[in-house]
Amino acid sequence: MNSQQGTIVEKNVIKQAGGISSSVNQTELKRKLLTANKSQQMASFFGRMYTMVAAGLLIVVVLSITYFIASKGLSTFFVDKVSFTEFLSGTKWDPEDDPASYGALSFILGSFFVTALAAIIAAPLGIGAAIFMTEIYPKFGKKVLKPVIELLVGIPSVVYGYIGLTVLVPFIRDRFEVLGFSLLAGGIVLAIMILPTITSVATDAIEAVPQDIRNASLALGATRWQTIWNVVLHSSRPGLLTAIVLGMARAFGEALAVQMVIGNTLKLPGSLLDPISTLTSGITLNMGNTIQGTPYNNALWSMALLLLLMSFAFIAIIRILGRKKLVHK
Structure with missing residues (x-):
């Protein structure tokens, strides 16, 4: 013990x-x-x-x-x-005339026309590709399509412009018997350039939709396409709109590729096959031929200011859509 x-x-x-x-x-x-x-x-x-x-x-x-x-x-x-009214609404641009004319309406409308046309072409294609990558064949989309889209982002704009100049412009000229340099050519080139941006952002927006919403729709008897159209796209609408606005923001400020295929004329286009001029092409073509501080040079800077204000407007729209997306969630 x-x-x-x-x-x-x-x-x-x-x-x-x-x-x-x-x-x-x-x-x-x-x-x-x-x-x-x-x-x-x-x-x-x-x-x-x-x-x-x-x-x-x-x-x-x-x-x-x-x-x-x-x-x-x-x-x-x-x-x-x-x-200021003459600058925004005037159609005659001749800063070297006596008296000089500073009507930039043709440049402004040209930028809006080519941006809108590019968005009309690229938005359905980009959103359709995003649906294919996320809802139809996600494995193939992530392994094949996504790397291809990333490669398109890295191609310089001058390459797009040169391809448009050597392939697209002659095709339009031979097909429609016109000059070839046109609003249509610029819209197609810009649509290809902004397609990766729209597709990538749209893909992220669709992937952010909870899977439970899809399952609930299918459980109620909806078909796969009905679920995609009525549920997935509706839920991701703010993100899809953000993708389109981002693409338009890039298209609006593009200079070199558009300049090579639009013809750079000061006349307002009467159809898609007419040549046009944009704010960016007007600045790049004429800035080097002006003297610093002259009215001509200042007028070109005014066009650059319009581009900057439009960029701010696109950013504001994206912010508003982002807030709506958060509220929607």
Whole structure:
């Protein structure tokens, strides 16, 4: 009995000592965790400073670009005394005439026409490709179509323009017996360029629709296509609209590819087969032939200001659609 009692007492002593040691270790660990580490404090400080400087620099760059373009563009109206109404609604563009004419309506309408045509062509194709990749054959879509679409994004715009110049323009010329350089050619080239953007964003929007909604629709007796048309597309509508607006934003600011196939004339187009001119093509073709600070140069900067304002408008639309998407969820 004495030996057994000694063994029990010894175990109790060891257990108590282990408990005390564990308590001491926990207290020491808490003290180390709660004690400020100078290296961690320095890393956190420099991390916050780096992010603040990066964000501040981004804001400064955006404001500087906006101020620079606005100061140049507004000089047309406040320094050169060109009528704002004439600039937006006039159809005669001849800054070197006496008196000079600064009607930019043909450039403005040309940009809107070619952007709208590109969106009309690319939106159904992009959304259809997104449905195929996510709802019809998702494995094939992710393995084959998605890499192909990513490759299309990386192709330079000059390549699209050159293909349009050597293939599309001669085809339109021979098919319809016209010049070939036309609104139709520019719309098709831009549609191909913005197709990857619309497809990628639309794919993400459709994939974000919960699977339970699809299952509920199928359980109620709806067919696969009825589920896609009435449930999936309806639920992802804000994201699909965002995809279209993003594509239009890129199309509106494209210069080189469009410039190579639209003909660059100052007349308003009477049909899809007529040549046109856009804000971007007008700026790129004429900016190098003007002198800094002249009314002609300032008028081109006013066209650039219109492009910037349209970019802001597209961004605002995307933000509004994004908020509607969050509310919809």
